[in-house]
Amino acid sequence: MLTLYRHPFSPQSRFVQLVLAEYGAKVEFVTERPWERRREFLMLNPAGSLPVLRENDGPPVCGAFAIMEYLDETRGYAVGDRRLMPDHPDARAETRRLVDWAVNKLDNEVIGPFVRERIYKQDMPSSQGGGSPDSAILRAARSNIGHHLRYFGYLAASRNWLAGERLTFADFAVAAELSCADYLGEVPWAEEENVKAWYARMKSRPSFRPLLAEKMLGMPPAPVYADLDF
Amino acid sequence: MLTLYRHPFSPQSRFVQLVLAEYGAKVEFVTERPWERRREFLMLNPAGSLPVLRENDGPPVCGAFAIMEYLDETRGYAVGDRRLMPDHPDARAETRRLVDWAVNKLDNEVIGPFVRERIYKQDMPSSQGGGSPDSAILRAARSNIGHHLRYFGYLAASRNWLAGERLTFADFAVAAELSCADYLGEVPWAEEENVKAWYARMKSRPSFRPLLAEKMLGMPPAPVYADLDF
Numbered sequence: 001m002l003t004l005y006r007h008p009f010s011p012q013s014r015f016v017q018l019v020l021a022e023y024g025a026k027v028e029f030v031t032e033r034p035w036e037r038r039r040e041f042l043m044l045n046p047a048g049s050l051p052v053l054r055e056n057d058g059p060p061v062c063g064a065f066a067i068m069e070y071l072d073e074t075r076g077y078a079v080g081d082r083r084l085m086p087d088h089p090d091a092r093a094e095t096r097r098l099v100d101w102a103v104n105k106l107d108n109e110v111i112g113p114f115v116r117e118r119i120y121k122q123d124m125p126s127s128q129g130g131g132s133p134d135s136a137i138l139r140a141a142r143s144n145i146g147h148h149l150r151y152f153g154y155l156a157a158s159r160n161w162l163a164g165e166r167l168t169f170a171d172f173a174v175a176a177e178l179s180c181a182d183y184l185g186e187v188p189w190a191e192e193e194n195v196k197a198w199y200a201r202m203k204s205r206p207s208f209r210p211l212l213a214e215k216m217l218g219m220p221p222a223p224v225y226a227d228l229d230f
Numbered sequence: 231m232l233t234l235y236r237h238p239f240s241p242q243s244r245f246v247q248l249v250l251a252e253y254g255a256k257v258e259f260v261t262e263r264p265w266e267r268r269r270e271f272l273m274l275n276p277a278g279s280l281p282v283l284r285e286n287d288g289p290p291v292c293g294a295f296a297i298m299e300y301l302d303e304t305r306g307y308a309v310g311d312r313r314l315m316p317d318h319p320d321a322r323a324e325t326r327r328l329v330d331w332a333v334n335k336l337d338n339e340v341i342g343p344f345v346r347e348r349i350y351k352q353d354m355p356s357s358q359g360g361g362s363p364d365s366a367i368l369r370a371a372r373s374n375i376g377h378h379l380r381y382f383g384y385l386a387a388s389r390n391w392l393a394g395e396r397l398t399f400a401d402f403a404v405a406a407e408l409s410c411a412d413y414l415g416e417v418p419w420a421e422e423e424n425v426k427a428w429y430a431r432m433k434s435r436p437s438f439r440p441l442l443a444e445k446m447l448g449m450p451p452a453p454v455y456a457d458l459d460f
Contacts, residue, residue: 045327046381047327047331047335049335058320059320059323059324061320061323061327062323062327062330063326063327063330065295065326065330066322066323066326066327066330067323069299069322069323069326070319070322070323073319073322074319089300089303089304090288090289090291092296092299092300092303093289093291093292093296093297093299093300094289096293096295096296096299097275097277097291097292097293097296100292100293100295100296101277104334105277105279151276
């Protein structure tokens with residue numbers, strides 16, 4: 001049995017959740033609020049960050065990168081054509097480059113700030129940094145998102161999927177990040193038709209359904225969030 | 231032939247440089263100043279970040295994570311016992327967790343700020359952000375380094391190498407990051423004897439020699455930097 005320690009609006013948790021669903025893996029979720037720094041959780045992952053995956057009583061697998069490779073190593077061959085890691089080292093490098101872009105660059109410059117300011121801070125006590133969003137931080141994230149969308153648009157226009165001809169982990173890493181900003185109505189889809197068309201394909205996959213059903217108390221999703229024809 | 235686009239004080243470039251030397255790979259270096267955003271370099275890696283590896287005329291492999299996995303996939307089996315990635319998925323996950331810690335957490339909270347403020351900014355024109363170091367940023371990095379050293383000290387005390395009984399990519403990722411701060415005299419070695427003893431072992435490896443010979447114009451290394459008996 002797999003257990004995923006995650007937060008419903010942690011972009012990297014969503015990435016792993018999507019991939020687990022694509023691989024048909026049964027998983028139990030434990031919702032973790034990383035800002036609480038719960039002692040038992042810090043013993044699993046001293047970095048205090050999400051996501052963390054455990055298989056039975058095995059050691060914790062910490063972080064999106066380690067989890068992606070772990071799932072590929074332990075389940076990739078069993079899923080045949082649905083494997084999300086290409087076979088050739090060059091194509092694998094391209095997949096990993098884009099996963100890195102999503103979970104680090106896109107997350108640091110855009111999605112992380114949106115989630116922290118507009119979601120996590122609503123749920124945090126003020127002693128842990130909760131409160132109103134910092135408008136300067138939101139402005140910076142809003143001004144950064146365009147560069148990223150243009151780059152994904154370029155990829156989506158020149159390839160079948162983001163990393164090449166086949167669906168890979170990269171598509172899920174990017175889609176998971178964007179889904180969090182989309183919940184908040186922070187993705188200017190109209191500016192990038194190619195990204196929108198690619199995201200519509202991602203969003204229609206059965207693995208996406210549980211994400212589209214997530215709701216944050218007191219903050220309903222943007223109208224397009226769960227709409228497959230947005 | 232391999233070509234590594236790197237900067238001599240980019241911690242992640244150093245990580246790759248060490249690993250290439252450990253694997254006995256012949257490599258040519260191209261020194262890149264990422265803040266210049268050179269057009270030909272951005273075409274190789276649109277993220278504009280270091281390191282980037284190319285094999286002959288193959289596609290670029292971008293970022294420490296993708297490069298580490300690429301080197302393991304293309305050369306890991308050939309080096310036998312000297313392979314830096316363990317065989318078991320659990321041990322691989324532990325190696326990747328610590329590489330992630332080094333190149334993201336440690337780099338963001340400590341080493342990246344040191345390198346940017348005290349090295350890169352000396353070399354940048356003021357139009358690109360060059361100038362004197364920001365003392366508030368340096369203070370934050372100095373106050374953060376202790377937590378990291380304590381954690382590495384705990385690992386070094388309970389294991390032969392950081393990720394377990396054998397030498398892995400994790401040791402080189404952490405050592406490469408610390409080496410940049412060590413050049414600047416910013417590592418309080420005396421506070422963590424176990425980290426110091428582990429780093430002394432790392433520093434004595436032949437792969438480390440070229441790093442210890444690096445000098446920055448106008449800023450000599452701290453006295454202990456190249457001293458194997460520091």
